[in-house]
Amino acid sequence: MxxxxxxxxxxxxxxxxxxxxxxxxxxxxxxxxxxxxxxxxxxxxxxxxxxxxxxxxxxxxxxxxxxxxxxxxxxxxxxxxxxxTTNHSFFFRESSHFDFLTGTVLPELEKERASRGGSQGLANYPLRIWSAGCASGEEVYSLGMLLHDRYALAVGGPDLGLLATDISLTALSTAKQGVYGEQKFTETPEAFRKRYLRSAGAGEWSIAEEIKNMVLFKRLNLMAENYPMKGQFDVILCRNVMIYFDQESRSRVTQNLYRYVKEGGYLFIGHSESLNRDTNPFEYVKPAVYRKLSRATRISGGTA
Ligand SMILES: C[S@@+](CC[C@H](N)C(=O)[O-])C[C@H]1O[C@@H](n2cnc3c(N)ncnc32)[C@H](O)[C@@H]1O
The missing domain is CATH 1.10.155.10 (Chemotaxis receptor methyltransferase CheR, N-terminal domain)
Incomplete structure (x- = not known):
């Protein structure tokens, strides 16, 4: 043939x-x-x-x-x-982003919120993360495991909000089911596998309910004029999505995402992608990591 x-x-x-x-x-x-x-x-x-x-x-x-x-x-x-479109994804893909979250972003947020929250600590402040172009949910469930592990048993942990959106209804329906083959978990830390995966038979694993319950899945075309969400996010992951877009579309989506990142918050893109230096409003932090500077830093012309 x-x-x-x-x-x-x-x-x-x-x-x-x-x-x-x-x-x-x-x-x-x-x-x-x-x-x-x-x-x-x-x-x-x-x-x-x-x-x-x-x-x-x-x-x-x-x-x-x-x-x-x-x-x-x-x-x-x-x-x-x-x-x-290609919905290929797997758990803990591009692990350096997860390391950066646990090593830098979360400690930063914890420090900042603890100082603002006084004796209430983190509990007063929601931590909002958006997986934009979530495919079948692997990325957002990886985040869910990481955050649950860090905060679920902590007294006064933050109110966690995970949003996951994609244009593909098929991918979203797989995501909501939360059942995956063994090959999706090769990068998943053993402790998380033990804690958050349940055998679904025939070499498949389902995601623990406590992780599934952390996530809101919605259909969203990132090219839409306006997004329906209220409020902003501490971190947006839009990884391996704009890879399909030309420069103009990438620039439009980046501008849209910028509006939805809190001051001091982060945007992660895929490691094989880059944002146009001249037209993108974010500050470059390191490969595939960008930051929205606070207004004060922007005005003083400094870096974060
Ligand atoms: C390769 S997957 C990336 C999944 C995950 N972010 C990761 O890095 O593993 C790309 C996803 O982008 C979605 N996508 C492509 N164009 C989109 C658009 N205009 N709006 C929303 N999602 C889109 C596709 O449906 C697909 O699920």
């Missing part, structure tokens, strides 16, 4: 995608989701969508585009995105 390397599909399974059809889909995906599909992605698009066309009884991409246009609910558009 003649298999195409990037899609894993046998070439004869692919429904042909004409230039104008590819251009139409690429424009739609860019306009709605900020995701840039260069010409080299044509075979990938046809590979990932051909099965869907067959399920729907569409003989050509022209038929599929007509169906997309006729679907006022947007559910087929969402289904198409589920198939085009």
């Amino acid at each position: 003649n298999e195409h390397a990037e899609t894993g599909f046998a070439n004869e399974d692919l429904i042909p995608l004409r230039n104008d059809e590819f251009a139409y889909i690429a424009d739609l995906v860019y306009g709605r989701f900020g995701i840039h599909l260069p010409d080299q992605k044509r075979v990938l698009v046809s590979g990932r969508l051909s099965k869907r066309l067959r399920q729907l009884g569409c003989a050509t991409f022209g038929d599929y585009i007509a169906l997309l246009n006729a679907d006022g609910s947007g559910s087929e558009l969402s289904e198409m995105m589920n198939r085009l």
Whole structure:
């Protein structure tokens, strides 16, 4: 069988995608989701969508585009995105971010809040973290384990709020179920595995209820004009998401995220990503870590 390397599909399974059809889909995906599909992605698009066309009884991409246009609910558009985006993730991915959280960010917040909270300590202050582009939940549950381990038994620990959003309903539904194969946990510390994983049989593990209960999952397109959340976050993780975006979309999403980070708070991006030095409003801290300076520091022109 003649298999195409990037899609894993046998070439004869692919429904042909004409230039104008590819251009139409690429424009739609860019306009709605900020995701840039260069010409080299044509075979990938046809590979990932051909099965869907067959399920729907569409003989050509022209038929599929007509169906997309006729679907006022947007559910087929969402289904198409589920198939085009990569939801790959695993627990404690890019572990240096988790080390930075425990070694720097959390101690900093604890110190600052303890000084403000007097005898009430941290209890008066919520600690809010947002996993933006959470895929199937691996990132946010890793955070949940780390925070639960640090604070759950602490007297007067902070009120923890974890938000996890993604555009893909399929990924979110897997996230809410919280059941994963063994291969997702290769980077998970043994103590956390013991404490927070329950055997679900057949080599699968489910996340402990106390961790699942810490997280609110919501669907959100990061390219939207406005986000519905009230309040800001101490830390936002938007890792390996903007990788799909072109410079303009990346810049727009970064500006949006900036509004949702508290002064002194942090943005983590993937280690293979970077923000444009000239246009992004964050202060660079170290690779894949950025900070929103406090107003006072910005005005005095110093660094945090
Ligand atoms: C590779 S996963 C990253 C998961 C996790 N953050 C990590 O680093 O392991 C990328 C996720 O970004 C989501 N995504 C892509 N474009 C998006 C958009 N415009 N709005 C929200 N989520 C988006 C995809 O659905 C996918 O689940």
